Amino acid sequence: xxxxxxxxxxxxxxxxxxxxxxxxxxxxxxxxxxxxxxxxxxxxxxxxxxxxxxxxxxxxxxxxxxxxxxxxxxxxxxxxxxxxxxxxxxxxxxxxxxxxxxxxxxxxxxxxxxxxxxxxxxxxxxxxxxxxxxxxxxxxxxxxxxxxxxxxxxxxxxxxxxxxxxxxxxxxxxxxxxxxxxxxxxxxxxxxxxxxxxxxxxxxxxxxxxxxxxxxxxxxxxxxxxxxxxxxxxxxxx
Amino acid sequence: xxxxxxxxxxxxxxxxxxxxxxxxxxxxxxxxxxxxxxxxxxxxxxxxxxxxxxxxxxxxxxxxxxxxxxxxxxxxxxxxxxxxxxxxxxxxxxxxxxxxxxxxxxxxxxxxxxxxxxxxxxxxxxxxxxxxxxxxxxxxxxxxxxxxxxxxxxxxxxxxxxxxxxxxxxxxxxxxxxxxxxxxxxxxxxxxxxxxxxxxxxxxxxxxxxxxxxxxxxxxxxxxxxxxxxxxxxxxxxxxxxxxxxxxxxxxxxxxxxxxxxxxxxxxxxxxxxxxxxxxxxxxxxxxxxxxxxxxxxxxxxxxx
Numbered sequence: 001x002x003x004x005x006x007x008x009x010x011x012x013x014x015x016x017x018x019x020x021x022x023x024x025x026x027x028x029x030x031x032x033x034x035x036x037x038x039x040x041x042x043x044x045x046x047x048x049x050x051x052x053x054x055x056x057x058x059x060x061x062x063x064x065x066x067x068x069x070x071x072x073x074x075x076x077x078x079x080x081x082x083x084x085x086x087x088x089x090x091x092x093x094x095x096x097x098x099x100x101x102x103x104x105x106x107x108x109x110x111x112x113x114x115x116x117x118x119x120x121x122x123x124x125x126x127x128x129x130x131x132x133x134x135x136x137x138x139x140x141x142x143x144x145x146x147x148x149x150x151x152x153x154x155x156x157x158x159x160x161x162x163x164x165x166x167x168x169x170x171x172x173x174x175x176x177x178x179x180x181x182x183x184x185x186x187x188x189x190x191x192x193x194x195x196x197x198x199x200x201x202x203x204x205x206x207x208x209x210x211x212x213x214x215x216x217x218x219x220x221x222x223x224x225x226x227x228x229x230x231x232x233x234x235x236x237x238x
Numbered sequence: 239x240x241x242x243x244x245x246x247x248x249x250x251x252x253x254x255x256x257x258x259x260x261x262x263x264x265x266x267x268x269x270x271x272x273x274x275x276x277x278x279x280x281x282x283x284x285x286x287x288x289x290x291x292x293x294x295x296x297x298x299x300x301x302x303x304x305x306x307x308x309x310x311x312x313x314x315x316x317x318x319x320x321x322x323x324x325x326x327x328x329x330x331x332x333x334x335x336x337x338x339x340x341x342x343x344x345x346x347x348x349x350x351x352x353x354x355x356x357x358x359x360x361x362x363x364x365x366x367x368x369x370x371x372x373x374x375x376x377x378x379x380x381x382x383x384x385x386x387x388x389x390x391x392x393x394x395x396x397x398x399x400x401x402x403x404x405x406x407x408x409x410x411x412x413x414x415x416x417x418x419x420x421x422x423x424x425x426x427x428x429x430x431x432x433x434x435x436x437x438x439x440x441x442x443x444x445x446x447x448x449x450x451x452x453x454x455x456x457x458x459x460x461x462x463x464x465x466x467x468x469x470x471x472x473x474x475x476x477x478x479x480x481x482x483x484x485x486x487x488x489x490x491x492x493x494x495x496x497x498x499x500x501x502x503x504x505x506x507x508x509x510x511x512x513x514x515x516x517x518x519x520x521x522x523x524x525x526x527x528x529x530x531x532x533x534x535x536x537x538x539x540x541x542x543x
Binding site: 049051071072075076077078079083089091102103105106107108109110111150153154 | 241242244245248448449451452453454455456457458459460462463
């Protein structure tokens with residue numbers, strides 16, 4: 001479904017963020033992407049939601065190259081891709097309900113449709129009882145749930161989660177991972193970029209490790225690191 | 239179709255909210271835009287109104303050829319038929335000395351002393367004349383020159399023209415200066431107006447950075463992201479247009495006594511009222527155009543999609 005063919009991304013100043021990436025991800029997979037800060041994880045994800053274009057190579061979605069999508073039609077492609085970030089990106093002056101509704105408003109859904117879908121999706125992420133709260137009245141974990149609801153509201157084919165638990169305590173972290181697993185079980189592909197060793201090891205799903213812009217490891221049921229885990233594993237490695 | 243209307247409704251509301259929430263910035267923007275529109279529209283009004291005045295004055299100008307008393311009416315008619323062939327001449331009226339006397343008496347309101355004086359002279363002291371109107375004011379010079387150089391120049395006692403000439407020339411010069419100064423100032427202010435509007439929209443964009451990011455991520459169409467700013471620009475333009483309408487009303491009211499009777503028998507206020515919808519339409523179109531252009535520049539420069 002998602003494919004990278006000989007993809008490189010070089011930023012101005014000859015900074016090589018990604019080099020010759022070849023990668024295929026099937027519908028319904030749950031893939032963790034690990035690597036140091038600056039290794040190229042975020043760039044890889046940005047290429048997928050078309051925030052960046054590759055310098056060379058082809059990124060394709062359902063056998064269609066993203067390059068061939070007209071800029072005018074790019075927004076319609078993006079509706080297939082839900083995104084969740086470490087910093088939530090919620091609008092502070094809007095309630096949880098309004099934040100999710102906003103994603104539907106700007107794509108021109110009708111008011112009736114919005115009134116029906118938003119509570120459903122907030123219910124799904126376990127925020128049905130806090131729809132009227134503003135982001136500042138919610139915990140980090142709760143805010144991230146609202147973000148997940150927003151990402152899901154367009155029924156995307158894939159969810160891209162870039163360090164979604166980076167700002168959360170271990171409990172909330174695990175809740176978010178559970179939620180991702182639940183979404184994945186409903187058929188949505190999940191791409192999770194993370195530094196969290198515990199999560200990756202516990203998931204026991206496909207792991208791709210990126211180092212210095214290259215894929216150095218791609219295990220079907222992998223762990224956070226290729227070497228044997230040490231005893232003093234941290235909950236969170238930043 | 240339904241979604242399109244929904245989108246327009248939402249972006250319109252968003253644009254209106256941006257305009258409203260900008261507060262003082264919107265006020266300043268509208269003011270500067272209004273000043274530029276005011277200068278341009280008042281220049282145009284002065285131009286149109288003074289051209290009406292000029293036309294009225296020009297209609298009243300003519301050249302009178304007074305013939306020596308010994309020239310018979312037949313000869314004058316003959317000269318008239320020669321002159322009518324000039325392409326610069328619009329009309330020629332023959333005023334016989336009898337008719338001139340009649341008019342003179344009427345002008346004197348049959349004042350007994352005038353009648354008495356005329357009776358004392360006995361003979362009609364007035365001269366027969368041809369009253370010539372040219373097609374345009376600049377052509378009188380040519381006509382007068384042609385007549386002076388013609389075969390019948392010797393039959394003419396005097397040509398009455400010079401006194402009007404200077405007044406008309408002055409009027410034309412004033413109109414030209416007003417139009418030039420007005421248009422130059424207008425262009426400068428339009429430029430400033432567009433800059434200020436552009437800047438206001440740019441600041442709105444900056445304040446809404448987070449919304450853009452989210453709109454893009456959730457797949458809002460490019461046009462949806464841009465429309466609120468176009469609407470914001472339009473609001474600046476519309477409000478300026480209405481402000482200028484009021485400013486022009488006030489100006490007209492103020493100038494009404496000075497312009498009494500000079501513009502088609504009315505004053506500047508009558509002119510404003512009779513052209514109300516044309517002026518309003520012109521201002522609305524130019525206001526909206528300026529606002530949209532400013533928004534388009536800001537979008538092009540600062541809105542990454």
